[in-house]
Amino acid sequence: MIISKSFNSWLIEPNILNDLTPFEEDKIFREAIVNSLIHREYSNAYVAKMVIGKDKVVFENANRPHNYGEIDPNNFEPFPKNPTISKLFREIGLADELGSGVKNMYKYSKLYGGSDPKLVEEDIFRTTVLLQSDTPQATEQVTEQVIKKFCSKPKSTTEIMEHLGLKHREHFRSSILKPLLEKGVLMLTIPNKPNSPKQRYITKR
Structure with a gap:
């Protein structure tokens, strides 16, 4: 090849x-x-x-x-x-x-x-x-749009990762999930217990 x-x-x-x-x-x-x-x-x-x-x-x-x-x-x-x-x-x-x-x-x-x-x-x-663009920013924007659409209903960390085809949980949480929460793109369904095993994430309307 x-x-x-x-x-x-x-x-x-x-x-x-x-x-x-x-x-x-x-x-x-x-x-x-x-x-x-x-x-x-x-x-x-x-x-x-x-x-x-x-x-x-x-x-x-x-x-x-x-x-x-x-x-x-x-x-x-x-x-x-x-x-x-x-x-x-x-x-x-x-x-x-x-x-x-x-x-x-x-x-x-x-x-x-x-x-x-x-x-x-x-x-x-x-x-x-x-190819939309060869910049990391463009890839991040596409990923954000995919997650926003997928999380129109509450989803768990595992569900989001499986939808994206991701396996590395720590990378996902620090590089993708945390920034989306900080930007207000996603919100917690149990905000007073962020580490709850029942925690879900939903797109902020």
Whole structure:
């Protein structure tokens, strides 16, 4: 697989699946690369690519189409192209059940760029992720909007983290939850007992 940026190309190091970015929100890239490895048509010599542009990232991969055209996540039937490889990735914790890749691409793309990805299945499978901005501030703004919408009804810390695809509780509490409480974006449902196990968070109206 090749990553292309401007006129430079690099081979992906083995640990890139775990170290692509420092932010949990950026799992979109790991998800796209894992999907490429699992669903690739290995009899085709076409080189898999991750092309980084100013406003988008495009993933290209050799494919054996089950259907042709843009994938609609609401009307999508998953098809196992490489069952043995899929099983391996599930066993090492880099993949979930069949069809989860498309769902995760839509989930993480919203967090990263604020919009849905474009998945087009042809002889070359193309995934396009739009970039809202390359600044941390933009990523924070997108995350804030996602949380505000999700917390229209009271949610626990665990529920919010699961919705965002986050696992590191302390990072979430200090870097995301606390700033939103201080800014008045969220409010406590039990304000006099902030550490209550029954504590929930709701968007301030």
